[in-house]
Amino acid sequence: MKPNRSSTSGLPTLTPSPIAWTIAGSDSGGGAGIQADLKVMSAFGVHGCSVITALTAQNTLGVQAVEPVSTSMLRAQLDALAADLPPAVIKIGMLGGLETCTLVAEFLQTVEAPVVLDPVLKSTSGTDLLNPAAIDILIREIFPRVTVLTPNLPETELLTGHAIESVEEAADEILAMGVESVLIKGGHAEGDECCDFWSAGGTCCWLTSPRIETRHTHGTGCILSAAIASAIALGQDTMEAVQTAKSFMNDCLLNPANVGAGHGAMMIKPPTIR
Template sequence: MKKPKIALTIAGTDPTGGAGIMADLKSFQASGVYGMAVPTSIVSQNTLGVQAVHHLTVDVIESQLKSVFDDEQPHAIKTGMIASEGMMNAIKPYIEASNKPYVIDPVMVAKSGDALMDEQGKNKLKEILLSLATVVTPNIPEAEEIVGFKIQTEEEIKKAGAFFLNEIGSKGVVIKGGHLEGDAIDYLFTNEGIKHWTSERFNTKHTHGTGCTFSAVITAELAKGHTIEEAVHTAKRFITLAIQHTPEIGKGQGPVNHFAYQKIEGLDYE
């Protein structure tokens, strides 16, 4: 077999497997890349909500990062739940030194509405990590937190996209329109222009981990050498099928189907 590309996720956990590094690793595998993971926070959560959060110390996070980078160099990196300024400062040198595609899923609030990042962390995200990003993947509420204004129209989405590129310095941003009315339209902004993808809405409450999964597939595709546009195109198809064919797991907002894309598309990465 050909040696696979490697994707690294740095994020929180989900013991029920629907979000966080567990969802990321499934998405990497389904995308045909080898997944590595550095947990930042141990989160007691399920489809009903978040019951407890325990943040790992910066020393432990740094030790894990050193273990990874001393042994192998990932071809792309993703961060999800990064709860504090200290964590961000520990991660930043590895992102800078790797000079590889870097995807940020700016996880601030769980699907259940539980906060996963403190206020200082939200403020420092722009300053420390967002300017390094190849792609940022906020939903509407996350984008509003970052840009500092309400987003309710296409014009405001475009204004937010320009803010990420010109004020923050990210190379690209996908603003996900799932929180707006109508079809689910995702907008990609890069220096090359604006692209958008539209998908129908499915009548399901099972959308736990959609943001993690979407950004993880982008990371995997970038690790394989695809362009940002190609990576987002694949991720949109992946998450649409994952939502359409949810596995109906859990008593609350269940996870998406990380097997659907590979099975329906008939992909064999060997």
């Protein structure tokens, strides 16, 4: 926080930091989930608050176990934050199950804030992280509250129910599900460039950058969506926030933490915001 003006006591009045919530699972390896989200939010100078949906036992080699948080504990976390730390933005990651999706959907009707949703359906190693029965709730009840949805190509195919022939047409299909805008990530495609496509219907853009070859990709979806949320909390509009997050993600990919024997984590450094 930065000093603003002097109060009557002679002490500086501090401008409150923007508050961002992350509703997601815990990653014991520290490279994704709640842990990555909070690192990103801190790097952006945003105060991150967490609502943990599930505990995972995992490392860079994969996920060994997943245990959902009870609905009563999930509700208690949401109520505690709502009572004292209202969000400027909410980032949602791993939800995991039908009851969790239902509770979060109901809660989102009671709070006004932009929502960035990373539809975490599978881990990088292929483990299912969202109960298939919960996908219908995700689309029907949560998508209409979403400001930015950030699926990768396999998730886009799962959500639309077919292989992608045109990314632009796939974006239109997802927009028809009720989200305000969608960023389809192109990291799973072939080629020397990584091409992401963002669309809000009437406004759209491609975000293209040279492909960065690295095995240190653990948590990329979490980091990108948390960066979008943080930029929105700082006052950027959606398209600007997506562009900021894309640049930030590339910087992270170029700075691996060099830990673990599998898909390693990345170093999270403060972004350069133009």
